[in-house]
Amino acid sequence: MFLQPREHAQFRLEDLLAGGNGLHYEHSVVALAAHLDGPVPVSPDEAATLLSCSAESWQDLPASPVHRDRVMRLIVEGVLVSDATEHASHAAADATLRASHWWPLGALFHRLSRWSGVDSVSEMERNQMVTAQDLVRHLGAPPAETLPRSPGAVALPRTDSSRTGELLMRRTTCRNFDTSRKVPLEVLAEMLGEVLAATSHVDPEPGVRFLKKNVPSAGGLHPIEAYVVAQRIEGLEAGVYHYHPVAHELARLPSQPESTFSRRLLSGQYWFADAHALVILVCRFERNFWKYRNHAKAYRAVVLDAGHISQAIYTQATAHGLGAFVTAAINEEEAERLLGLEPMREGPLAVCGFGWRSPQMQTAEMDPAGHIWKVQS
Numbered sequence: 025m026f027l028q029p030r031e032h033a034q035f036r037l038e039d040l041l042a043g044g045n046g047l048h049y050e051h052s053v054v055a056l057a058a059h060l061d062g063p064v065p066v067s068p069d070e071a072a073t074l075l076s077c078s079a080e081s082w083q084d085l086p087a088s089p090v091h092r093d094r095v096m097r098l099i100v101e102g103v104l105v106s107d108a109t110e111h112a113s114h115a116a117a118d119a120t121l122r123a124s125h126w127w128p129l130g131a132l133f134h135r136l137s138r139w140s141g142v143d144s145v146s147e148m149e150r151n152q153m154v155t156a157q158d159l160v161r162h163l164g165a166p167p168a169e170t171l172p173r174s175p176g177a178v179a180l181p182r183t184d185s186s187r188t189g190e191l192l193m194r195r196t197t198c199r200n201f202d203t204s205r206k207v208p209l210e211v212l213a214e215m216l217g218e219v220l221a222a223t224s225h226v227d228p229e230p231g232v233r234f235l236k237k238n239v240p241s242a243g244g245l246h247p248i249e250a251y252v253v254a255q256r257i258e259g260l261e262a263g264v265y266h267y268h269p270v271a272h273e274l275a276r277l278p279s280q281p282e283s284t285f286s287r288r289l290l291s292g293q294y295w296f297a298d299a300h301a302l303v304i305l306v307c308r309f310e311r312n313f314w315k316y317r318n319h320a321k322a323y324r325a326v327v328l329d330a331g332h333i334s335q336a337i338y339t340q341a342t343a344h345g346l347g348a349f350v351t352a353a354i355n356e357e358e359a360e361r362l363l364g365l366e367p368m369r370e371g372p373l374a375v376c377g378f379g380w381r382s383p384q385m386q387t388a389e390m391d392p393a394g395h396i397w398k399v400q401s
């Protein structure tokens with residue numbers, strides 16, 4: 025549990041008329057806890073009570089009625105947990121969290137950075153922050169595109185592009201998918217096999233297995249599972265599936281979402297929602313945290329794992345003549361509900377997608393050298 029002081033600025037005309045700058049700051053304190061979904065405002069007295077409580081051992085309720093009422097309110101809000109049956113849900117969430125071996129700040133970051141019902145596109149439009157010009161108008165110029173050159177630096181030879189170099193040059197985030205075509209099941213199978221399948225394994229102890237894959241993973245633990253939203257795959261019923269990396273098979277989930285799911289999952293990013301297949305990268309945190317227990321780098325490591333998978337999806341999609349994307353601007357809670365995930369044990373870190381690129385560009389892509397889209401003369 026962390027306490028955060030907050031300041032909320034309000035405009036007050038009377039302050040302006042009295043010669044001030046019109047701004048009035050309201051101070052408040054919130055308690056943040058990774059077993060709760062949101063901040064809980066607390067009074068200074070409640071904050072003091074929280075700081076006097078043990079984080080590890082049970083304490084009796086205070087005898088004094090004033091202190092008792094204060095503690096009871098914090099119990100009802102879930103910031104303090106109690107062993108009374110009527111407050112069992114908060115205690116269970118706290119127990120799950122403790123058993124998962126999160127590093128506390130990582131846990132807080134993950135819990136509180138999840139979205140539900142966010143429409144990032146409407147927000148961008150409302151705030152007029154859509155184009156690069158909009159951003160510069162509102163935010164000024166960004167820091168320089170890279171560091172300045174250093175005198176005496178060693179000039180490197182520029183070689184002819186290698187085969188992989190040529191391939192990677194054609195990797196451009198796809199925001200225009202061709203909804204008139206389907207991707208053959210064989211292509212989907214190759215994509216999943218090349219990026220996500222186990223290619224072999226190591227069993228250091230009976231019953232303990234480490235999978236070998238084409239992507240790297242912190243500690244060799246491969247905690248990320250892939251859930252595939254098949255949207256236009258020839259020979260595969262549209263729907264959400266779990267991809268099994270050892271059996272190389274797709275298991276259809278018993279509960280399937282409404283047709284608007286993809287767009288909601290992608291926080292309104294309609295340019296991605298049409299991809300032929302989406303891949304929700306869901307981390308089983310406990311698999312990584314088994315080794316990186318209460319570890320300050322563990323969350324960073326699993327996010328990097330997701331990044332490696334995303335780059336491999338981009339590369340393989342490009343090799344297959346498909347377009348691909350990755351985004352972290354997702355409504356994690358939508359996915360958690362659909363997939364039946366317990367938030368601090370398993371959670372989506374990113375969504376990738378791929379499919380045939382449309383012949384027409386409706387939404388901008390970054391291809392200044394015209395590797396994908398012919399440069400207009």
Ligand SMILES: Cc1cc2nc3c(=O)[nH]c(=O)nc-3n(C[C@H](O)[C@H](O)[C@H](O)COP(=O)(O)O)c2cc1C
Nearest residue numbers: 195196197198199293349350351352353389390391
């Ligand atoms: C972690 C990550 C998150 C991204 N999120 C979004 C996103 O939410 N929406 C989007 O349109 N593009 C997203 N992108 C794509 C970037 O905008 C894109 O990589 C960048 O504009 C450079 O273009 P390129 O990938 O074609 O080289 C994301 C890329 C990364 C690596």
